[in-house]
Amino acid sequence: MAEIACYCRVSTDDQSLDRQLTATADYAEREFGADLGDLEIYRDKSTGTNTDRSGYQEMVADADAGDLEAVVVHSVSRICRSISDLERTAARLDAADVELHIVSEGLTLRPGDDDPFQRALFQLLGVFAELEANMAQQRTKEGIAARQQNDEYHHGPAPLGFSKDDGRLIEGDDYHDVVSVLEMIQKDDLSKRKGARRLGTSRATINRALDRGDLYGL
Numbered sequence: 001m002a003e004i005a006c007y008c009r010v011s012t013d014d015q016s017l018d019r020q021l022t023a024t025a026d027y028a029e030r031e032f033g034a035d036l037g038d039l040e041i042y043r044d045k046s047t048g049t050n051t052d053r054s055g056y057q058e059m060v061a062d063a064d065a066g067d068l069e070a071v072v073v074h075s076v077s078r079i080c081r082s083i084s085d086l087e088r089t090a091a092r093l094d095a096a097d098v099e100l101h102i103v104s105e106g107l108t109l110r111p112g113d114d115d116p117f118q119r120a121l122f123q124l125l126g127v128f129a130e131l132e133a134n135m136a137q138q139r140t141k142e143g144i145a146a147r148q149q150n151d152e153y154h155h156g157p158a159p160l161g162f163s164k165d166d167g168r169l170i171e172g173d174d175y176h177d178v179v180s181v182l183e184m185i186q187k188d189d190l191s192k193r194k195g196a197r198r199l200g201t202s203r204a205t206i207n208r209a210l211d212r213g214d215l216y217g218l
Contacts, residue, residue: 002069004034007059009044009078017043020074027103028072040068060089063096070099076107160201160209161216169215174199179216182209186218 006024008017021041028034040062044055056079062068071093073079079102080086090109093100100109158164161178162171172178181198184190185206192203199206209216 002067003040004028004032004038005040005042005059005062005068005071007042007044007055007071007073007079009053009055017045020078023074023103024072027101031072031101032070060092060096063093063098066096068096068098070101072101072103074102075104076102159212159215160199160205178209179218182206182213182216182218185210 006021006028008020008024010017010020025036025039028039029036042055042059044053059068059071063071076086079089090100094109094111097111099111102108158169158172161175162169164170178199181190181195185192185195190198192206196203196206210218
């Protein structure tokens, strides 16, 4: 018997899946009469630009195998960060005869449903998700370029998440971890103390990084 699936994703290990689990489970109960014990839950803790995540891959594999009736996600950004990724996911679920329900945007895509409004809105949401990610990257590049003109960045220590090459800033190996932690602190999902501990630095350094948000696309 095909099951109702809930797919939930967060970007780092410090973020909680509870909010998404509650929202998707409540939706599945309302729309399908499914109890929590009847749901198939797929979880991932990884960046949205990485579609090689294990929970996602398991979910689409089960859809291909005919084990799922519908997939419920909290928002478009939880299942994709680019329009191409969104289209691939939608096409694969459609081919597997699986419905896709997106709670926050109130959007449902059903196999064989040719409603042009639903399709256009779905694609538009994916465009915005991709645009948001690209804008954050561009803000980071512009921030670095502006800071390069400041002597502090040529002669002082490199900011958190960066190293220096001949006096110029380059992203360090931990740059993306730093961005994720700073974003969580900004959203009050993580305290500065815990963020500093995660990155092996001090709260003073965290404060300086937050003051230089343009370096991190914040």
